[in-house]
Amino acid sequence: MATTPAELWRVRLGSASRTALACSIVGCTTLYGPEPLRRIPEFTAFSYVTTILIVSDATLGDALRGCWQALYATVLVLILSILCLWSIGPGRFNSGLAAAVVAVTSFVVALPESTDLLAKRIAFGQIVIVCVGTVIHGAETGVVMHPIHVASSTALGALASVLAMLLPFPCLSYYEVKKTCRLYAENASQRLNLFVKAFCAQNNTAAQDLISESKSLFKAVAKLLVNIKNKQEGMLWERPQIRFLKHNYIDPTEKLQELEIPIKGMELALTSCPSFPVGLIDQELRDVLQFLKKQVSLKLEQAKCYASFDATTAPEIKKECIDKPLWTFKTISSTEDVPAFFFFYCLELLRNGLPIAPNIACSMLDGSKTITEELSDSKNEGECMLKRIWSSVLMLLPSSESLVFALKCSLSLGFAVLFGLIYNRENGYWSGLTIAISFANKRKATFTVANARAQGTAMGSVYGILCCFIFQKVVNFRFLALLPWIVFTSFLRHSRMYGESGGISAVIGALLILGRKNYGTPSEFAIARITEATIGLICFITVEIIFHPARAATLAKTQLSGSLRALRDSIESIHLCADQKSKLTSRALRDKQQKLKSHINKLESFIEEAELEPNFWFMPFHGTCYRKLLGSLSRMADLLLFIAYKTEFLSQVSEMFGVDWKEIQEQIDDDLELFKERVGNSLKCLEEVIMMKSLEMLEQELRKNNISRDDELGRSPSEDVTRSLGQDEEDTEEILCSFLQLSNGIANSITSKEEEQKLKSQMVLCLNGLSFCIRSLIKETTKIEKEVKELVKWENPTSNVNLSEISCKLNALYTK
Known part of the structure; x- marks a missing residue:
């Protein structure tokens, strides 16, 4: 993974050299090889196409996977092609039948959802060549030999791709993943050092500079x-024993994303600190901070040296002989100190890992299970098995998405x-092959x-x-x-413009002219191919518009509401x-958080598409x-995950050490209900x-339904629902002060037992961290309100935008 311009050049040149080598193997075989070898792959153009599809930015594992997909596509098309040619007869093929x-x-080919996209693309190209070639050559087309020649052209491209990844030395996904994990560990270590320095900074300027860095x-x-x-699947093809023999294999992406969660939380805590230096920090806390930093740094250093990513070989973190306490149990008197507690909480998560286990507290105290728990676990395993079997049955049925995709491919290619x-019988290949x-x-x-x-x-053809x-x-x-040209296009592939x-x-356009012989005058062929490509692209665009008439901007707006x-x-x-229900409650919140993340990911994809699409006559x-809205939603999703961890831990630990948990739970639930009501x-x-189309249309609907301003004012209590949270600090401060009192009460009740000190110190951190998450959620909600107001103003530039008034009008219209 390139991190500097020099490394970027090396990576691009390395990829280009492999691509050039693969194309050279195809070219030398078809242009200068022995006569029998030159006759077998009749469709040299598709050999180049297969090579480009497989080898671009690939490793040996990717090439092996691509070779397997090419083999799967070839076998499938051979069966379908031979059946069609035998049942219809090559002499009867015309343009319409083809x-x-x-x-x-x-x-x-497109309908099965399990078929890889690369296999589908190669199969589509083979189908086009077989059918168009049959139309061109008519009755002379061999029922079996014609598909075999297409298959041999595909095989040449696939084998050339694998050879290019092996020569002069193998380009392995395994080493790429290992190198990238090392780079990530170095990056995380740098961020950790910057955050600790910022937390201990003596003024705001120094802290902000470190955060910006x-x-x-x-x-x-x-x-x-x-x-x-991207390299994960290729690594599994290079080391199949990981896939089949090591069931405790650890996905490096998941492990690194787990590290990212507390690191993001540390950044959020620092950006929320009102001023620097942090008020509650003293020399004792500095020592604790440095101790935690040392342990996390050791963990990251060892992550750089991972030889593989399975649980049996991952190195264990060496523990210090003297375990310093995480917290000094001092009470805090101001809500301004809450971000510091959350910073320590994230640092502790970074040291010990995320509390993914469903029963954190009990695993810390007692590893045994009761008979009831064992029966419950066996029952859950049986239910999971039935669900897996049912999901496997459902996987055999095509989904609506795969059905739409298959129809689009079918109509576009047809x-x-x-x-x-x-338009041009002799060059009819290129309209279908282009898409x-x-x-x-x-x-x-x-x-x-x-x-x-x-x-x-056009560029590739002109260059040729x-x-x-x-x-x-x-x-x-x-x-x-x-x-x-291959070197240039390797950079072009990663540009924003192309x-x-x-x-x-671009690279295929030049390859088809410079990499073949006996296709006529180059200029005439280039013009014919550009025209055919344009025909194919017009068909592609038309079918896409028919199946997806909604613009990405409209979908982004709808998805924002869904998010x-x-x-x-x-x-x-x-x-x-209570402890018995905390597991289910936390799991429900995590499931909702995962659903929210999927909504946010869809929103991001629609935003990216909307930024690229032309405006035409639209706004x-x-x-x-x-x-900005996407950023706020992403931060809120991360905060909800922290809340899931905190509520689960508090529910399981608090009543075990003499704390009156029922009273604490009632107070927390009251505060949470107030928070949920306001934000919800x-x-x-x-x-x-x-989801409102426009203010003008809203006014028209109100007049159409005879709803007057008096009717709207009669529903004025709904304005309490829409008042800005940023303008109502009383409720927020009330919630934070309540959590502050609870954490101080727990801190004052701590005894001298070491085990109790550790757990109650974590309770203090959890309560203060929970209040920090709630305050941050409220702040992000306020930011969303401001951005939504700006968005409505953007869509209604001539109107005065008041969200409370608009909400009243919408309520009056919906309840009419």
Whole structure:
């Protein structure tokens, strides 16, 4: 993973050299190899296409996986093609029948959800070549040999990809993952040092400088985690014993994301500190802080040296002989000290790991289980087994998403082949091939991707024509002109302007001209291919618009409302229960938090697509506002996970050491109910306001239903629901002071027993951390209100925006 410009150049050049080597293997085999070997792969163009699909930014594991997917696609298409050619007859194929066969077979290939996207892309290309080639050659087409020639072309590209990953030395995913994990550990260690320095800073300026320095490191972390996730499958192909023999295998991405949660919490605590130096810190606390930092740093240092990622070989952290106490049990008198407690809580999580186990307290005190618990566990295992069997049965049935995807592929390829053959029979391949390799399971900015593909195809074709002109006297050496172009397109693939679609189209456009022989005049072929590619892209865009008529901006708005609803559901799930129910309650909150994260991820993808799509005659997308809303929602999702940990721990530990938990639970529940009512009502109001089409249409609906201003004023109590939380500090301070009194009471009740000291110190941290999370959630809700107001103002520039008034009007309209 590149972290500097020099490393970026090395990574890009390494990827380009592997791609150039793979293409050179194909080119040398088809252009200069022995005559029998040159005749077998008749469709050299698809050999290049297969190579580019497999080898770009790949490792040996990725190439092996791609080779397997190519084999799977080839076997599937061979069976389907031979059946179609035998049942219909090659002599009866015409443009319409070929398009129908392409549509039907593409639907069959695309429908199974378990089939990898790479296999589907290769299969689509093979189907297009078989059907169009049959139309071109007519009755002379061999029922068996024609599909075999297509299969051999695919095999040549796949084998060339594997050889390129082996020569001159193997490029392994395992080492890439190991290197990236080391980079992550170094990054996390740097952030830890910056945060500890900022916490101990003597003035605001020094602290803010250190916090700002850490933000660039956070941006690098996201890329590191994505890189590990992308290389994960390739590593399992290189080391199959991990997949099949080691059931306790640890996913490095999950482990590193667990580390990220408390690190993000530390940053949030620092940004919430009102001033520096922190008021409650003294020399004793500095010593504790340095001790914790030393232990976490040791943990991160050992993470750099992981030889593999299974539980049997992961090194254990050496424990210090003298275990200093985490907290000095001093009471705090101001809510300004609460962020410091949360900072220590996150540092403790970073040292000991996240409390994922369902029964934290009991595992600390007693490892045994009662008979009731064992029976309950066996019952749960039986229920889980039935659920797994049922889910396996459901996996065999196509989902609505896979059905839509199959229909899109079927119609797009069918129409592309039909119109491509009608326009130019000899070059009818390219309309279907252009889009066959570009299908994606997820939504993308359709116009942007199509535009990038068209520009990439044109650039590659023009480059090929120019090189043919330059090397017209030395035709055998023109293949060398591909090498600098492959390097250039490897950078182009990672650019914001062209992306993967444009980069792949650009390199294939040049390869088809410079890497083949006997296809006619280069300029005529290039013009014909660009035209055919345009036909295919038009079919692709048309079908996409038919199946997905809603703009990404509209979907982002709808998803924002859904995210707020999921956030409200998560907040309503916050409860403190008796010990028997704490496990279920915490699990429910975690499930809601995971659902919220999925909503946020969808919102992020829609925002990215909306920022790329053209505006046409629509209002421009307010990307800045949506990004701020996305940031607030992400922080609130992280805070909810902390709340799940805290409520579970408090429910299980508090009543074990002489604390009157029932009274504490009642006080906490009262505070939580007040908090949930205030935040929940505000979020519900914002959901309704966001889904409003426009203020003008709202006024029209009010007049249509004869709702006057007096009617709205008659419902004025709803304004209490929508008043800004940021303008009502009394409720917030009341909640925080209540938690402060509880934590001080527990701190004062601590005895001299060492075990009790440790657990009650964690209770103090949990209570103060819980109050910090609640205050942070309230602050983020206030930020969301401001951004929603700005968004409504953006959509209604000529109107005066008052969220309370709008909410009253909406309530009056809905209750009419």
